[in-house]
Amino acid sequence: METGDLSLESKCENLMNIVVESRKRFGKTCVDYDQKILLMENKLLNLQVETVSNYRFKPKNAVPSVDDESKDLEDFLVEISEKQKRIEDLRRKLKNTQDVILQLEGDGVGKKLRAPLTAEALLAKAKSKKL
Incomplete structure (x- = not known):
């Protein structure tokens, strides 16, 4: 049984080594793939930014002239x-x-000048002074 166990154990160990090696290889491939994806995403974003910055937007409503407002x-x-x-x-x-x-x-002079100069007014004034 020991030889069967050894062969089974060696088979398991070989399979584990294969799994580890495949993980290493595919792990590197995944990291490279992620880096390439990020690089492509950045290129696409830069391209979109350039496209948007070069595009001339047309407003729905005409913008009033600033000169008219300033005038x-x-x-x-x-x-x-x-x-x-x-x-x-x-x-x-x-x-x-x-x-x-x-x-x-x-x-005071102005008050005297504004007073009426009729004879009746002068008589009334004189009578009021005597009393």
Whole structure:
């Protein structure tokens, strides 16, 4: 039996050696295959990137011109500055008008000049001073 066991054992060992050798050989082939796959994938990706970068896309809607917008924006800014200047002028005129009104209210000669110069008004004024 020992010779049968030895022959069986040697057969098993030979088969295991074959399995190990085939794994080594196919393992190297698989690694080489994986590397080649990665290399090809990279080449394809680079080709796709080049193709996409060279392709001119056409928009669905026309893009408005930036010059028109900048002109509109400049017109709008000019309009705003004109309105600000107008508001400042109105403030200045209002301040001047208020100053003039305050001066007129404080002016005694102006009050006398504004008083009516009719004879009846002068008589009424004189009577009020006597009383």
